[in-house]
Amino acid sequence: MDASKKVDLKIIIIGALGVGKTSLLHQYVHKTFYEDYRTTLGASILTKVLAVDSTPLKLQIWDTGGQERFRSMVSTFYKGSDGCMLAFDVTDRESFEALDNWRDDFLEKVIPREHDFPMVVLGNKIDLSDRQVPKETASAWCKEKDIPYFEVSAKNNINVAEAFETLAKQALSTSQIRADPWGHWCPQALCQVSQALYQLSQALYQLSQALYQVSQALCQVSQALYQVSQSLCQVSQALCQVSQDLYQVSQALYQVSQALCQVSQDLYQVSQALCQVSQALCQVSQDLYQLSQALYQVSQALCQPAFARVLPGLIRSSCLGAAVTHPFPSPVLFQYKGIFESYLTDSIKLTPNDKPKQSCC
Structure with a gap:
């Protein structure tokens, strides 16, 4: 196999928060499954080398975050993609219903824009019993959109490799060399820039989190100071009332003393x-x-x-x-x-x- 003819393909996996995109990616690349859940911030990149029809491929797989606040940033990673994976959770009806939104947003912002863009749909977590999306419903949706559908389990490694290899074949068959720097050839410099931007976005996110915590602390301090000022105001009002009462008592005692003096x-x-x-x-x-x-x-x-x-x-x-x-x-x-x-x-x-x-x- 001639390494100089190795084809680089950019694959991106998208979907709602918590559907298991990162777990699917690590199961395919590292053959591991992590029980602890960690939210992906922005995007992360893993590579996988394989051969499809005697053609060496280097898959550059982009794992994106499903949080709504990162939606605009994630959409910038669509450019230059050769294939797309739409993932949903079969135990979460809302994640399945969001597929239309994810697909339309991707096809609108991806470069190059193609109606028959290589795409597959993954229904993850079929190992769980509390299923909410029937297989027939998901299959009918994919058949209507002419997209291959795979029911997978990242935990038990069911149909994970088959889904990635199917998408790699579609991307390879439709890929072609483009002069556009945003094409399927991803220059090394562009990858480094995208990674630097990703790291910068993570740093900015951490900074925003820290600033948010500081603002929360300042808010709590201001609330505490407000409560202290309210307490001091109440104390001053009480002391004022006491002084007024004492003044009235002194006036009454003075009048009594005047009366006693007159009586004397x-x-x-x-x-x-x-x-x-x-x-x-x-x-x-x-x-x-x-x-x-x-x-x-x-x-x-x-x-x-x-x-x-x-x-x-x-x-x-x-x-x-x-x-x-x-x-x-x-x-x-x-x-x-x-x-x-x-x-x-x-x-x-x-x-x-x-x-x-x-x-x-």
Whole structure:
């Protein structure tokens, strides 16, 4: 086999996210199946050397990501393809229904554009029991589009090699040398540029992920600061309310103290008045006491027999008249002066012409 006549073919595998494109590619190239699932970002390239009808082929197989956000970037890898694999998951109805969209998008953007472009359809994961897409349904769709259909299992390596080799035969039979640098001949420099762009896209994606995480962290910090500010605002409002309440309490206490002060002043004035009344009563009691003492002495004197014999003469004498008319020692006793004189006059019944009897003294 002459290595100088080796034909390079670019094969691209496309389909929805999670249908097993990477697992099919690794099963065909490395005869291995990986249980852990890793999403393909952008595209990755593996090579496989084989012979088809005694013609040495070098398949450059492009594995593309099925994520919708990478759809525009994946479509740039369509250019220069010699064959296309459409893959879906037989346990996922939506992945099968998306085949029309994937096929139309590929045929619209691939260069060269050919109506009978080499293409096969792979229904993967037939080893699983929860199938949602019947074989008849998938076969009818492929028959309508005139596309070969293979039911495969990347896990159990069922019909994987047959599907790739069938597509390689179709691509080889329809391939031809083109002057267009985007043709099926893929120069080494173009491959290196595409790989560099892929690595750059991965780096940008990782950078965007890191920036997204940073923005998430900043968002959480801002939310935490907002909550702290809200708490501080509530605390300040509570303190303001407390200060207002304390101010009202202080105002009330001030009014109470003012009222108590007024009451104390009133009580002081009352006590002053009561003190004056008590002093007046004390003076009256002293005057009454002196009057009672004087009346007592008078009553004692009146009770003496000797006084009874000389009383008329004393009344007529100037000494008694002077004694009766003499002013009393206090204003209170002075009020009783007329009463005392009337009492003496009414009791003794003396007249101005009466003469007192001769005193024995």
